[in-house]
Amino acid sequence: MKLRANALIGGVLVAAMLAMAIAAALWTPYDPLAIDLASKLKAPSTGHWWGTDEFGRDVLSRAMAGAATSGLIAAVTVLLAVALGITIGVVAGFLRGGVDRTLMAVNDALLAFPGILLAMGMMVVLGASRWGVVFALGLAYAPTVARVVRGAVLSLREKEYVEASRMIGNGEWTTMRRHVLPHCIAPVAVLATSMFGWVLLAESALSFLGLGVAPPAPTWGNMLSGARPYLQSAVWLGVAPGLCIALTLLGINLLGDALRDRLDPRMVR
């Protein structure tokens, strides 16, 4: 029962975030980019529900537009990192030997850099754009996934049911797909949900450094970093994107846990 409640809360939070993002494509209360210096740094009121920022732009409209940008970037980045990581991890773990050593040497070299530094380096080459962010962060976070997957594959491939699959006559790749890969989902699901949070924040850091989504286009990350000078005078500037990020992460984590349990037949009652 507890599990269902968690999944429900997670689902509601994620659905709210998606609703915000989709609504933003159709309608926002104000133009998120329209500058209105006459009403700058206004506290939340009936006119501007979440207040206005230092240029008089409506915070709610910007948060809605940001949901679309940030959510899309984070989701695609995580998918990219997971896809890359699983491929590398499975190949390394299953083939072992020289392939494993080579792949893991490169992987460890990448892991030695902080992800954000790696992404910055790549952004310099790729140029600042939202797909640049996706690509750079995806590559930067893939090694972590690869490590986790390889470890799981290495322990799974020694299981007797993997040997039993070979004994039946299944080829190596069939064995891999049917009996090893599905068991990697649980650790990857957990990792992917926390990675969603890292990416949201990393994207804001990149934007802050001028390497991410170029201003004035809003993302939750650059709204949060833009609110920093006004944290004491205009709290709502930081609270709005901060709450959006926190609640979305909470929702995704809860959903991720529920998903993991759902995928494990031993957890289903």
Place this chain on the structure above:
Amino acid sequence: MKRDLTIVPGAPLLEVHGLTLVAPARGLTLVDDLSFGIAAGEFLAVVGESGSGKTLAARAVLGLLPPGVERRAGRIVLDTQDLTQASPAQLRAQRGARIGMVFQEPMVSLNPALTIGAQMDEGLCLHTRLSGAQRRERCLAMLERIQIRDPARCLKAYPHEFSGGMRQRIMLASVMLLAPRLLIADEPTTALDTLTQREVLDLMVELAREQGTAVLLITHNLGLVARYAQRALVMEKGRVVEQGTTRQVLFAPRSDYTRSLVDALPRRSAEPVATPGGPALLEVRGLRVTYPGPRKGLFGRHAPQRALDGVDLALRAGETVAVVGGSGSGKTTLGRAMLRLAASDAGEIRFRGEDVRRAAPAALHGFRLACQLVFQDPYSSLDPRQRVGAIIEEPLRLLGDLDAAARRTRADAMLAEVGLAGFGARFPHELSGGQRQRVAIARALVRRPALVVADEPVSALDMTIQAQVLRLLKALQRQHGFACLFISHDLAAVEQIADRVVVMQAGRIVEEGSRDRVFDAPQHDYTRALLAATPAFAATGEAEVPAS
């Protein structure tokens, strides 16, 4: 002064009264109103299958219940002191000093990061006031007593340098070093092979006799009970079903449950062994398998170790050939090398006359379809994410000429044959050990293989379940006529199921012959030693039973 006349002379060392253990979260009563006593120096065996509560009862004596299990009622009195009223500190003073415990798994019950000396010293350090030199002397004397070669070196060695049997002896030595009044041994030899099992238990009995220690042996092996125990207590589902002298419990059981346990003991079947003629189905000649041995020094080369050395063996259709031997004899390697699951470096493996040892993996398809393996541990050989039906259907997917519905029908028929009709939608974790092993057997047989290699298929199962699985395997063989290579260290099971027996020692076959010949007139010394170490007893009452 009034005396309670029910107490046997020389009042019991340990008395357990109405012990009830519950798991409140799961609403289970695990041990129900258990009462027994042990006199000083007595050897009591607690017999039961998994889930009977025998281990929990022993742990309750030590005050070491796993989380989630509580004692609801009962008294545990050791030498007039009620342990249930003792504070944790008082209990700690009892553990080791007065109650010693030996666990099942010698591979994990010694700390791999500490030397043997440090681990033996720990107990002495806690419970005695001896000086360092005196403690060392005691350890050395004890190691000498258990006949460890070079005790001084042993003190400085780490657990991984010893075999399982040696570790269990060292464990026993370090427990007995404190001369406890009571030794609790929880399946101490289940993980060991027959010969080592006998050595360890003989040693345990000797040490206990010397020190006047009472022994509480927890076991599922009735043969061990017959050989060592004076009294036996049979538990089923948390309750005592029978209690008495070993002779009475084993040879004149009063309860149906005890009788079913005794009946489940493997025994030679009356029917004559199969002696099929004709060409060999699978034949190996001069098979050799080498493993890289331990590295000598930092830069040394691996000295290769021969796991199999020039093995010749032929299997014919429809016969069961048992391969027996101690651990490290190469019997498992032989099974795996024959199926090409392990690489071999010399010799021939001929399947229906064709050499499969050198065949490329792609050319092995037909061989794979015709040969199957049943693994030892049914808990790890089934994919936990697959339903039983899918597990059994999987081998059929490779046949090609069956559609989904036909596969389904055949899998269901196979399930019915192993007595699990209607279990297709369940997951492995929802089944018991015996049911899982039936699933594993169904998976191996669903494609009607010509050969099945069964690697210790029943040694992870309870006694009554073992008997069922062995009977099932035999019945299926009679019906489908596959050849079976039955690998086991349990000679009793082998005697029940085998037509021909092959005895292996150190990678070589030392004896081979029909079942009756090998069991009745063993030729090789090793075979004789194995047979002598096998704790079997004839239900007629012929076996040696210690006087009670």
